[in-house]
Amino acid sequence: xxxxxxxxxxxxxxxxxxxxxxxxxxxxxxxxxxxxxxxxxxxxxxxxxxxxxxxxxxxxxxxxxxxxxxxxxxxxxxxxxxxxxxxxxxxxxxxxxxxxxxxxxxxxxxxxxxxxxxxxxxxxxxxxx
Amino acid sequence: xxxxxxxxxxxxxxxxxxxxxxxxxxxxxxxxxxxxxxxxxxxxxxxxxxxxxxxxxxxxxxxxxxxxxxxxxxxxxxxxxxxxxxxxxxxxxxxxxxxxxxxxxxxxxxxxxxxxxxxxxxxxxxxxx
DNA sequence: GTGGACCTTCCAGTGCAGGGGAAGGTCAAG
DNA sequence: CTTGACCTTCCCCTGCACTGGAAGGTCCAC
Numbered sequence: 001x002x003x004x005x006x007x008x009x010x011x012x013x014x015x016x017x018x019x020x021x022x023x024x025x026x027x028x029x030x031x032x033x034x035x036x037x038x039x040x041x042x043x044x045x046x047x048x049x050x051x052x053x054x055x056x057x058x059x060x061x062x063x064x065x066x067x068x069x070x071x072x073x074x075x076x077x078x079x080x081x082x083x084x085x086x087x088x089x090x091x092x093x094x095x096x097x098x099x100x101x102x103x104x105x106x107x108x109x110x111x112x113x114x115x116x117x118x119x120x121x122x123x124x125x126x127x128x129x
Numbered sequence: 130x131x132x133x134x135x136x137x138x139x140x141x142x143x144x145x146x147x148x149x150x151x152x153x154x155x156x157x158x159x160x161x162x163x164x165x166x167x168x169x170x171x172x173x174x175x176x177x178x179x180x181x182x183x184x185x186x187x188x189x190x191x192x193x194x195x196x197x198x199x200x201x202x203x204x205x206x207x208x209x210x211x212x213x214x215x216x217x218x219x220x221x222x223x224x225x226x227x228x229x230x231x232x233x234x235x236x237x238x239x240x241x242x243x244x245x246x247x248x249x250x251x252x253x254x255x256x257x258x
Numbered sequence: 259g260t261g262g263a264c265c266t267t268c269c270a271g272t273g274c275a276g277g278g279g280a281a282g283g284t285c286a287a288g
Numbered sequence: 289c290t291t292g293a294c295c296t297t298c299c300c301c302t303g304c305a306c307t308g309g310a311a312g313g314t315c316c317a318c
Binding site for chain 2: 275285
C-alpha cells in the first residue's frame, strides 16, 4: 500500500506519516524498487494507536515511548498506567488553574459591566484590568 | 533609568523589555547620547499593565490592541470588555474539553488498574489505550 | 508520448513569548 | 588604565505537531 492510501485509511495525510516515521513512531517503511514507501495494511492499526494516544492527551514523544517498549518485546501496560496517572494529575492542575483564571476574569468582567471612560485615568491604561 | 533597572523594578528582564518594544507594547525608548535606552519611571506602570493583561490570559497581541487604543487617546473600556468576554468563553470551552478528557483518561486508568501483560495482543500495542 | 496524479527529498515556516549567546560599545570604580 | 558590569544589535533556538512548497522521479491511462 502506498503512503497516500494508508494516510486516507488512517484518516491523516502522507506528510504526517513521513513525519511520524522521522519521529520514530512508525518503523522505516519498506520500499518499492522505485523508492516509494510500501506499507503492510497492519500499519493502519499502529497509526490508530497513535491517534488514541493523542486523544488521551499524550504527546507524540510519550506515545513513542510506549511503542518502543512494545517493539522491544515487552508489554507497556505499567508504563501506560504511569503516563495516564501523570496526565491525569496534569489535567487536574490545568483545570484548577483555568477555573481560578475564569473566576478572576469573571470578576474583572463584572466590574467592567458599565464602562465609564471618564473614570479611566491615563496612567492606568484601563481601570478594569 | 536604564533598561536593567526598569526590568528589575517591573519584575522582568532587559531582554523581555526589548522584545516588548519590538512588539509595540512599549514605545521606542528615549536614548542617551551613547544610545542606551533611557526610561521614565512611569514606564513601569505600563509593564505592570502588560503583566495584568497576561494574568488575565490575554495574549501580547491583545494587550497591544488595548494599549494602542489608549495611546490613540480613546478609552479602551469597551474593547477590554469584549476581550474579557471572548477570553471567558474560550476558558469555559477549555475547561469543558479538559473535563471531558479527564473523564476519558480516568476511565482508561481505571481499566488499567490491574495490568495484565498477558492479555495484551501485539497488534493492539496496548489494550488499555 | 503526454498529462496528471502520485511519489521522493529537502528546506522553511507556523504560533507564542521570549531565551541564548556572540561581537562590540560604555561607564564607573579602583 | 584596566576590570567588570552594564548596554547595544544581531541572529538563532526552544517546544509541539505538523504544513507548505520547490524540484524532481514514477506510474498509469489515454
